[in-house]
Amino acid sequence: MSPSSYLLFAIMASDLMGSKVLVALGGNAILKHNEKGAAEKQFENIQKTCAHLVGLIRDGHRIAITHGNGPQVGSILLQNEMSRDILPPMPLDVCGAQSQGMIGYMLQQSMRNELNRVNLSIPVVALVTQTIVSEDDSAFGNPTKPIGPFYDGFEAQSVQQNKGFEMVEDSGRGYRRVVPSPRPKKIVETDTVKALIDNGTIVIAAGGGGIPVVVSENGRMKGVVAVIDKDLGAQILANDIGCDVLLMLTDIDRVYLHYGEPNQACIDRMTCVRAKRYLREGHFAPGSMAPKVEAAVKFIDGGGRRAVISSLETGREALEGKAGTTITS
Amino acid sequence: MSPSSYLLFAIMASDLMGSKVLVALGGNAILKHNEKGAAEKQFENIQKTCAHLVGLIRDGHRIAITHGNGPQVGSILLQNEMSRDILPPMPLDVCGAQSQGMIGYMLQQSMRNELNRVNLSIPVVALVTQTIVSEDDSAFGNPTKPIGPFYDGFEAQSVQQNKGFEMVEDSGRGYRRVVPSPRPKKIVETDTVKALIDNGTIVIAAGGGGIPVVVSENGRMKGVVAVIDKDLGAQILANDIGCDVLLMLTDIDRVYLHYGEPNQACIDRMTCVRAKRYLREGHFAPGSMAPKVEAAVKFIDGGGRRAVISSLETGREALEGKAGTTITS
Numbered sequence: 001m002s003p004s005s006y007l008l009f010a011i012m013a014s015d016l017m018g019s020k021v022l023v024a025l026g027g028n029a030i031l032k033h034n035e036k037g038a039a040e041k042q043f044e045n046i047q048k049t050c051a052h053l054v055g056l057i058r059d060g061h062r063i064a065i066t067h068g069n070g071p072q073v074g075s076i077l078l079q080n081e082m083s084r085d086i087l088p089p090m091p092l093d094v095c096g097a098q099s100q101g102m103i104g105y106m107l108q109q110s111m112r113n114e115l116n117r118v119n120l121s122i123p124v125v126a127l128v129t130q131t132i133v134s135e136d137d138s139a140f141g142n143p144t145k146p147i148g149p150f151y152d153g154f155e156a157q158s159v160q161q162n163k164g165f166e167m168v169e170d171s172g173r174g175y176r177r178v179v180p181s182p183r184p185k186k187i188v189e190t191d192t193v194k195a196l197i198d199n200g201t202i203v204i205a206a207g208g209g210g211i212p213v214v215v216s217e218n219g220r221m222k223g224v225v226a227v228i229d230k231d232l233g234a235q236i237l238a239n240d241i242g243c244d245v246l247l248m249l250t251d252i253d254r255v256y257l258h259y260g261e262p263n264q265a266c267i268d269r270m271t272c273v274r275a276k277r278y279l280r281e282g283h284f285a286p287g288s289m290a291p292k293v294e295a296a297v298k299f300i301d302g303g304g305r306r307a308v309i310s311s312l313e314t315g316r317e318a319l320e321g322k323a324g325t326t327i328t329s
Numbered sequence: 330m331s332p333s334s335y336l337l338f339a340i341m342a343s344d345l346m347g348s349k350v351l352v353a354l355g356g357n358a359i360l361k362h363n364e365k366g367a368a369e370k371q372f373e374n375i376q377k378t379c380a381h382l383v384g385l386i387r388d389g390h391r392i393a394i395t396h397g398n399g400p401q402v403g404s405i406l407l408q409n410e411m412s413r414d415i416l417p418p419m420p421l422d423v424c425g426a427q428s429q430g431m432i433g434y435m436l437q438q439s440m441r442n443e444l445n446r447v448n449l450s451i452p453v454v455a456l457v458t459q460t461i462v463s464e465d466d467s468a469f470g471n472p473t474k475p476i477g478p479f480y481d482g483f484e485a486q487s488v489q490q491n492k493g494f495e496m497v498e499d500s501g502r503g504y505r506r507v508v509p510s511p512r513p514k515k516i517v518e519t520d521t522v523k524a525l526i527d528n529g530t531i532v533i534a535a536g537g538g539g540i541p542v543v544v545s546e547n548g549r550m551k552g553v554v555a556v557i558d559k560d561l562g563a564q565i566l567a568n569d570i571g572c573d574v575l576l577m578l579t580d581i582d583r584v585y586l587h588y589g590e591p592n593q594a595c596i597d598r599m600t601c602v603r604a605k606r607y608l609r610e611g612h613f614a615p616g617s618m619a620p621k622v623e624a625a626v627k628f629i630d631g632g633g634r635r636a637v638i639s640s641l642e643t644g645r646e647a648l649e650g651k652a653g654t655t656i657t658s
Contacts, residue, residue, distance in 0.1 A: 037416065094434065097431050098428075098430045100430045101430020104430065105422070108459070109459065109542065112550060116548040123518070123521050126457040130438065189452070195530075196525075
């Protein structure tokens with residue numbers, strides 16, 4: 001074989017043999033919009049999600065999984081609120097940890113069940129995961145991320161006065177507490193995630209973007225009141241464990257320009273340069289598609305091969321470039 | 330070197346080089362009796378606990394950590410109860426998973442901080458852990474383990490009628506729900522725990538004895554309403570990952586005969602045979618010292634070298650046989 005044809009063969013073979021993929025699951029992988037959060041319903045949705053993920057495994061990919069936790073941490077915060085007269089409410093970092101345990105358990109059990117259904121026996125494990133953010137992040141001076149229950153105007157004022165929470169009006173549905181959403185710097189448990197995925201374990205990590213912690217000068221870690229964007233958390237982890245692909249699964253089938261307008265146009269493929277231009281031009285919704293495209297760009301700039309954004313249902317085809325939006329250098 | 334002196338050297342060296350130890354933390358490692366469960370208080374206690382555990386690491390031991398979750402899962406159940414009119418309450422298995430996330434996070438962060446204080450950088454990670462029990466376990470026909478809030482007689486009757494919970498009077502403080510406490514058969518995530526401890530990671534696993542699951546004939550796992558004894562869960566894990574020592578840390582300094590009576594006598598060392606005899610004779614309190622001694626006996630019978638029962642504060646000395654109670658074959 002000539003050197004160049006050997007190279008081509010190696011590239012093809014590595015594609016055939018499957019990639020190391022970080023799968024970032026959107027909220028709809030666990031609860032659809034307007035669904036109540038009963039455990040049975042969450043297990044039912046998660047089982048379907050896991051059937052899709054097992055498809056990736058059967059294609060030969062090694063995967064790590066991250067997931068959102070908005071509705072679950074919202075319920076936990078509300079439960080803390082409802083029982084505050086008799087039990088000390090837990091701070092947001094501890095509530096986030098609870099949601100990682102809860103969602104991690106449901107995913108871990110359902111993944112094993114779906115693997116078992118196709119006679120695959122692969123270890124699956126969910127890790128409690130912390131994400132380092134900077135105390136100097138400007139987000140701490142400008143909380144923007146709504147969390148927890150909705151309040152009417154009167155309650156909101158009382159909550160603001162009594163607890164010092166910042167409150168904002170959210171989408172016409174009432175007032176909510178807002179917390180800072182600082183940029184993730186590093187996942188504390190990166191080495192463990194890497195060791196596990198490299199030995200063939202399916203790892204669930206960085207749920208809800210990871211529990212945000214700051215590190216003081218003497219190296220001491222401490223949880224902070226903040227929420228990390230799940231896709232940006234996933235990107236940091238994907239780069240640091242050396243993933244080939246960052247696959248972000250959400251409730252729309254691909255990235256669009258002028259989404260929902262008459263001149264809507266879908267994007268099947270784009271370069272990092274193009275994606276950056278679209279981001280600058282404000283094409284994507286903040287808190288929704290914008291952080292996904294931003295995570296894609298950062299992943300490629302950080303050495304990743306491909307970032308893919310697609311629906312949960314078409315994730316397998318999207319990994320082969322037959323669905324969704326692929327972003328490359 | 331003669332064969333016999335070589336053997337002696339090998340035994341001494343292996344003792345000097347440190348053992349693989351499973352540390353089972355009692356409830357007082359996280360919350361003392363009658364303490365309210367505010368997060369700050371739990372972190373404060375856990376930090377002290379971790380300072381003791383770091384002592385074991387400095388002595389060269391590799392450790393995995395299990396812990397109880399009674400007060401925490403009790404609070405989560407109560408929060409679910411208080412908000413049941415607006416949020417679907419989570420079943421016991423999911424509440425247990427939440428408590429693993431919560432306590433795992435606090436332990437994981439505090440262990441890193443205490444290691445950092447003595448300039449050690451060792452990965453620490455908490456895993457969501459499931460424990461297989463048998464559907465045929467006789468415990469399912471005879472629930473004995475009290476969990477969650479206390480009710481007065483009238484409330485208890487209503488809860489029993491409306492939800493079908495079994496209720497019992499508990500220690501003169503009111504009525505509580507009781508659930509089955511089946512025997513653990515296997516920790517589902519054993520291989521992952523073993524891989525991590527063997528690569529030098531400090532693993533936190535099987536919190537609260539693990540989330541109880543049953544496996545159907547087709548291999549499908551499902552959570553069940555039950556609570557697993559933490560020490561028996563720890564014993565299964567310790568044997569299956571090949572630990573040399575099972576170290577059970579609690580709030581008394583060692584095992585006693587006739588505890589609290591005029592003829593009280595402490596036990597520094599005992600053989601497995603002797604321990605079994607004392608168990609048969611009913612020397613130890615059910616749900617307290619009895620399951621610890623039983624776990625010790627099973628650990629030794631399963632190939633473990635030493636089981637040690639001591640207070641948290643004297644764990645380090647107890648591992649050297651200078652405190653606590655050591656059980657050997």
